[in-house]
Amino acid sequence: MKYMLRDSLDSPPGQEGWIQTERSEGLETGWWMMSIMACSMLLSCNQSNSIANKPNEDSLLHCAAKLPARFGSVTSDSTNIQQADSVSHEGMVRIEGGEFMMGANDDEGREDEYPQHRVRVSGFWIDQTEVTNAQFKKFVDATGYITTAEKAPDWNEIKKQLPPGTPKPADSLFVASSLVFHQQPAGTGLDDPTVWWSWTKGADWKHPKGPGSNIKGKENYPVVHVSWDDAMAYCKWSGKRLPTESQWEYAARGGMQSKYPWGNEDIEKGKAKANTWQGTFPSTNTNWDKFAGASPVKSFAANPYGLYDMAGNVWEWCSDWYRNDYYENVSGKISMDPQGPNDSFDPQEPTVSKKVVRGGSFLCNASYCKGYRVTSRMKTATDTGLEHTGFRCVD
Numbered sequence: 001m002k003y004m005l006r007d008s009l010d011s012p013p014g015q016e017g018w019i020q021t022e023r024s025e026g027l028e029t030g031w032w033m034m035s036i037m038a039c040s041m042l043l044s045c046n047q048s049n050s051i052a053n054k055p056n057e058d059s060l061l062h063c064a065a066k067l068p069a070r071f072g073s074v075t076s077d078s079t080n081i082q083q084a085d086s087v088s089h090e091g092m093v094r095i096e097g098g099e100f101m102m103g104a105n106d107d108e109g110r111e112d113e114y115p116q117h118r119v120r121v122s123g124f125w126i127d128q129t130e131v132t133n134a135q136f137k138k139f140v141d142a143t144g145y146i147t148t149a150e151k152a153p154d155w156n157e158i159k160k161q162l163p164p165g166t167p168k169p170a171d172s173l174f175v176a177s178s179l180v181f182h183q184q185p186a187g188t189g190l191d192d193p194t195v196w197w198s199w200t201k202g203a204d205w206k207h208p209k210g211p212g213s214n215i216k217g218k219e220n221y222p223v224v225h226v227s228w229d230d231a232m233a234y235c236k237w238s239g240k241r242l243p244t245e246s247q248w249e250y251a252a253r254g255g256m257q258s259k260y261p262w263g264n265e266d267i268e269k270g271k272a273k274a275n276t277w278q279g280t281f282p283s284t285n286t287n288w289d290k291f292a293g294a295s296p297v298k299s300f301a302a303n304p305y306g307l308y309d310m311a312g313n314v315w316e317w318c319s320d321w322y323r324n325d326y327y328e329n330v331s332g333k334i335s336m337d338p339q340g341p342n343d344s345f346d347p348q349e350p351t352v353s354k355k356v357v358r359g360g361s362f363l364c365n366a367s368y369c370k371g372y373r374v375t376s377r378m379k380t381a382t383d384t385g386l387e388h389t390g391f392r393c394v395d
């Protein structure tokens with residue numbers, strides 16, 4: 001369990017001004033500390049200026065660059081959500097079960113994408129599109145659900161897991177907020193993602209850019225700023241689940257053994273095939289694909305299974321815990337409907353429990369880590385929502 005609070009909204013995440021507390025489960029230990037330790041993040045894969053198509057070791061570190069998780073202390077509401085009795089398959093596609101080789105077999109993958117290994121999945125239904133603002137609104141209207149980003153951390157909850165007598169931090173730390181992307185001036189370096197990501201008070205699914213922004217006219221855009229808990233709550237309410245990582249990759253491949261959901265053609269050749277970033281990140285977006293931020297779902301062609309935005313637009317939560325060594329651990333045998341590892345481990349941030357996210361986002365760029373490859377894996381702390389992260393459900 002982990003908590004992280006800010007003492008100033010102006011403090012960039014991961015820098016001085018952050019306070020982190022942590023407790024080792026079962027050890028009854030805990031401490032407050034000023035945080036230099038940044039946290040996880042899928043964040044854009046745009047954090048490295050590696051050689052295109054072949055990220056070097058350095059770039060991989062940048063690519064999985066660190067940003068702080070949120071608070072960890074916010075109690076999930078998903079347990080209070082009633083599971084739907086029946087499931088509507090409207091807007092879903094049936095994927096027949098089968099066997100495939102999961103993971104990368106070329107030289108573009110990051111370490112955690114190897115080795116490629118055999119996986120068998122049973123047939124399942126999957127949403128054709130990312131869950132939209134309109135769909136998420138129905139859920140919120142029906143349940144009164146409040147997302148993680150809308151809730152300030154609750155001291156009464158936090159202190160239960162801290163050593164007795166731990167002093168309460170300043171009230172100014174307990175602020176509801178989420179991570180918002182800010183385009184930067186030309187010449188901005190790529191080594192510090194905290195420059196273009198900032199915790200923003202009042203940013204949430206209804207206010208993607210923070211106070212003053214809204215989702216009017218964006219009913220058909222993917223919902224963002226949703227934590228893994230929020231995504232789980234929505235899926236539960238609709239009688240569905242989050243996809244496992246193997247279901248997600250199987251669906252994204254569309255029956256092919258290609259690099260991308262559309263085949264192998266380079267993303268910036270021919271017609272625009274997905275919403276990503278063209279130009280120089282994080283300063284210049286040429287908008288060649290017509291969208292600077294998120295795009296309405298179904299703005300680009302579907303993959304052979306009829307699924308939209310399996311590459312780009314927004315990252316999508318999966319149900320699996322993230323472990324960097326998971327593929328190594330399951331190689332050499334056929335995995336049947338794998339549910340992922342039993343726990344999470346990210347060597348870059350061993351203390352933070354993370355779930356897998358897939359598919360890349362509107363911030364991914366061909367020059368960097370190519371999060372829109374079908375095998376690309378990223379990971380995020382379960383309580384963290386971002387402007388470029390959403391989800392879809394399966395049944």
Ligand SMILES: [Ca+2]
Binds near residue numbers: 276289290291292293
């Ligand atoms: Ca774009």
